[in-house]
Amino acid sequence: MSNQPYRTALVTGASSGIGAAIVRRLSEAGIEVHAVARDAKRLAQLAEETGCIAHALSVSDQAGIEALVKSVEIDVLINNAGQSRTGNITRTTVEDIDALVDVNLRAVLQLTRLVLPGMIARDRGHVVNISSIAGHYAFAGGNTVYHATKAGVHSLSQQLRCDLFGKHIRVTEVSPARVETEVFGRLIGDMAEAKKRFFDEYESLLPEDIANSVAFAVLAPQRMNVSFMEVLPTMQVVGGLNFAKKTAEAV
Numbered sequence: 405m406s407n408q409p410y411r412t413a414l415v416t417g418a419s420s421g422i423g424a425a426i427v428r429r430l431s432e433a434g435i436e437v438h439a440v441a442r443d444a445k446r447l448a449q450l451a452e453e454t455g456c457i458a459h460a461l462s463v464s465d466q467a468g469i470e471a472l473v474k475s476v477e478i479d480v481l482i483n484n485a486g487q488s489r490t491g492n493i494t495r496t497t498v499e500d501i502d503a504l505v506d507v508n509l510r511a512v513l514q515l516t517r518l519v520l521p522g523m524i525a526r527d528r529g530h531v532v533n534i535s536s537i538a539g540h541y542a543f544a545g546g547n548t549v550y551h552a553t554k555a556g557v558h559s560l561s562q563q564l565r566c567d568l569f570g571k572h573i574r575v576t577e578v579s580p581a582r583v584e585t586e587v588f589g590r591l592i593g594d595m596a597e598a599k600k601r602f603f604d605e606y607e608s609l610l611p612e613d614i615a616n617s618v619a620f621a622v623l624a625p626q627r628m629n630v631s632f633m634e635v636l637p638t639m640q641v642v643g644g645l646n647f648a649k650k651t652a653e654a655v
């Protein structure tokens with residue numbers, strides 16, 4: 405019999421990729437999982453497969469999120485929902501900035517704010533934030549708003565531990581590099597082209613690699629807080645320095 409104390413989890417961005425893999429992994433571990441995303445059909449399929457409880461909802465729907473948090477006692481909150489965009493800041497629209505800040509950062513803060521009082525009262529809980537190496541490093545081709553929101557997730561994860569000092573509530577940040585999901589297909593609006601361009605010739609991480617990393621942290625003994633995990637494909641490195649020649653054309 406498992407001696408892990410968590411009975412329930414809420415996973416955002418659960419309809420595909422990393423989120424769906426986390427739902428599968430935590431369900432296998434015997435945790436009742438509440439799965440949040442906008443795509444009701446895919447959530448229903450996941451519910452049939454795993455027994456998770458589907459909540460077709462945008463993380464930006466404040467009233468919906470508040471009603472959900474009121475209705476369930478949440479032991480583990482997995483802030484995973486995320487969006488990205490292409491192009492540098494000069495080609496980013498007003499709507500792009502709002503969407504990325506709303507989903508990647510604002511929703512993480514709002515959900516955490518709503519879920520923590522219950523965890524504090526029970527002196528039991530775990531917040532897992534899926535950030536990105538984009539929040540820790542600058543690299544050419546990245547979208548500045550995406551990088552900024554993920555850096556925000558890193559910062560809030562750090563500060564949250566100070567807010568929770570003296571409580572049995574753990575905060576884990578998992579920072580993945582390239583994972584084979586739909587994120588790039590959504591980005592360029594063409595799943596087949598994204599597979600060709602970003603995955604076919606590379607040995608990327610798979611969603612279950614991140615789900616297993618999350619499970620390692622969640623199922624670890626209560627005395628142990630895995631505070632930060634950076635997970636890269638073996639064949640991917642972060643590094644490089646760009647230096648434009650005097651003769652180079654301006655961006």
Ligand SMILES: NC(=O)c1ccc[n+]([C@@H]2O[C@H](COP(=O)([O-])OP(=O)(O)OC[C@H]3O[C@@H](n4cnc5c(N)ncnc54)[C@H](OP(=O)(O)O)[C@@H]3O)[C@@H](O)[C@H]2O)c1
Nearest residue numbers: 417419420421422442443462463486536582583585586587
């Ligand atoms: N794949 C990578 O290489 C990589 C690397 C580093 C970090 N990450 C991060 O990992 C997380 C998961 O992404 P993924 O790679 O698994 O991509 P994905 O397959 O595109 O999944 C993104 C998930 O977020 C959900 N989502 C988007 N907007 C939402 C909203 N307003 N409300 C609720 N859910 C919303 C989507 O579901 P609906 O469309 O059904 O709402 C989907 O389930 C993201 O935070 C991403 O930034 C990914």
